[in-house]
Amino acid sequence: MTTAHKSPKKVNPSHAIHRIAINTGGGDAPGLNAVIRAVTLSALNRDWEVVGIRDGYAGLLAPEQFPDGGLIPLTRERVRGITHMGGTILGTTNRGNPLQFPIVDERGHVTEVDRSDELIRAFRLHQIDALIAIGGDGSLTIANVLAQKGLCVVGVPKTIDNDLDKTVITFGFDTAVSFATECLDRLHSTAEAHHRVMVVEVMGRYAGWIALNAGTSGSADAILIPEIPYDLNLVAEKIEQRARWGRNFSIVVVAEGAMPKGGATSVVSKEIGRAERLGGVGEKVASELQALTGHETRCVVLGHLLRGGSPTTFDRLLSLRFGAAAVRALAEGQSGIMVALDPPIVRYVPLEQATRRMKTVPLDCDTILTAREMGISFGD
Numbered sequence: 566m567t568t569a570h571k572s573p574k575k576v577n578p579s580h581a582i583h584r585i586a587i588n589t590g591g592g593d594a595p596g597l598n599a600v601i602r603a604v605t606l607s608a609l610n611r612d613w614e615v616v617g618i619r620d621g622y623a624g625l626l627a628p629e630q631f632p633d634g635g636l637i638p639l640t641r642e643r644v645r646g647i648t649h650m651g652g653t654i655l656g657t658t659n660r661g662n663p664l665q666f667p668i669v670d671e672r673g674h675v676t677e678v679d680r681s682d683e684l685i686r687a688f689r690l691h692q693i694d695a696l697i698a699i700g701g702d703g704s705l706t707i708a709n710v711l712a713q714k715g716l717c718v719v720g721v722p723k724t725i726d727n728d729l730d731k732t733v734i735t736f737g738f739d740t741a742v743s744f745a746t747e748c749l750d751r752l753h754s755t756a757e758a759h760h761r762v763m764v765v766e767v768m769g770r771y772a773g774w775i776a777l778n779a780g781t782s783g784s785a786d787a788i789l790i791p792e793i794p795y796d797l798n799l800v801a802e803k804i805e806q807r808a809r810w811g812r813n814f815s816i817v818v819v820a821e822g823a824m825p826k827g828g829a830t831s832v833v834s835k836e837i838g839r840a841e842r843l844g845g846v847g848e849k850v851a852s853e854l855q856a857l858t859g860h861e862t863r864c865v866v867l868g869h870l871l872r873g874g875s876p877t878t879f880d881r882l883l884s885l886r887f888g889a890a891a892v893r894a895l896a897e898g899q900s901g902i903m904v905a906l907d908p909p910i911v912r913y914v915p916l917e918q919a920t921r922r923m924k925t926v927p928l929d930c931d932t933i934l935t936a937r938e939m940g941i942s943f944g945d
């Protein structure tokens with residue numbers, strides 16, 4: 566498989582690399598360890614040294630927190646047998662964004678400071694020539710700023726939400742969808758046995774990719790996604806129609822970012838320095854549907870289960886391909902780019918472009934058409 570180079574930003578093709586760093590930022594996703602392994606082996610095979618930064622950038626910005634000093638030397642031994650493991654051997658965090666780092670004063674007031682220059686100095690101090698940043702939109706936005714400040718950076722797109730632009734898919738998504746689909750299969754039998762409506766809330770932030778793909782594959786009767794504000798009267802009609810057909814149970818998949826027509830997303834909390842936490846829409850939908858239809862309704866929140874476990878074969882291979890391509894990109898003198906899947910190739914896209922907008926579900930996409938033509942309701 567070849568790697569195409571579109572709009573590459575070659576900083577210095579002859580730039581000699583001796584030591585690179587890898588970090589993982591934001592929510593974990595199955596496949597992170599496979600990327601770490603592919604990066605490490607591809608780099609060691611070029612006689613480069615590799616270090617892993619603990620917990621995003623904390624290993625560099627707060628090394629005193631870590632007994633090992635915050636940097637893990639990545640050797641063949643250290644990355645042996647990790648391709649199939651969920652989580653990340655480096656640790657991750659969705660706190661402590663170095664561009665808006667929260668500082669709490671003695672009166673408890675929180676202010677945000679930009680620590681990116683300090684971070685660049687830390688990279689230089691540790692003689693790190695380049696960074697491979699594995700992350701979603703937040704982590705890759707940080708990576709883009711570091712690249713603009715002169716650090717040699719290549720990004721690897723990660724998120725179960727699949728909401729990163731300029732790549733057809735991110736690793737972690739296939740595993741999340743596969744698991745959610747298996748859950749829907751399991752919920753069918755208990756829903757049917759008890760003549761219940763089961764409402765299943767899945768992650769995805771402001772994009773409905775997980776709900777749409779799992780809901781369609783798992784034969785949901787209604788799928789509610791952020792891209793299509795819903796009217797529960799229409800979902801209730803679908804449930805009643807099924808009851809008239811003798812199907813006294815229904816499955817409704819709700820993306821955590823879904824919202825009623827004219828209403829708002831359900832937010833659990835908003836802390837300084839963190840993205841808002843979504844959740845709660847499943848329970849709301851369940852109690853309203855029970856009131857509208859009179860059918861007993863239960864809510865299941867899949868939540869972080871979608872982020873755990875072993876990556877699917879698709880995600881393993883994609884992660885390994887992304888990791889190797891990221892090292893290849895550095896060897897070619899690239900910086901400020903992200904590796905991206907554009908089947909059948911992995912190409913390079915500028916981080917600037919990849920982080921400009923969120924990739925939401927296009928309303929005319931084939932999967933939505935398929936679902937609609939099969940009679941699945943979107944509550945619209």
Ligand code: F6P
Nearest residue numbers: 592659724725726768769770843
């Ligand atoms: O972005 C990945 C994701 O799993 C989202 O789907 C979800 O909203 C969020 O992270 C949850 O993050 P946390 O780890 O803060 O619970």
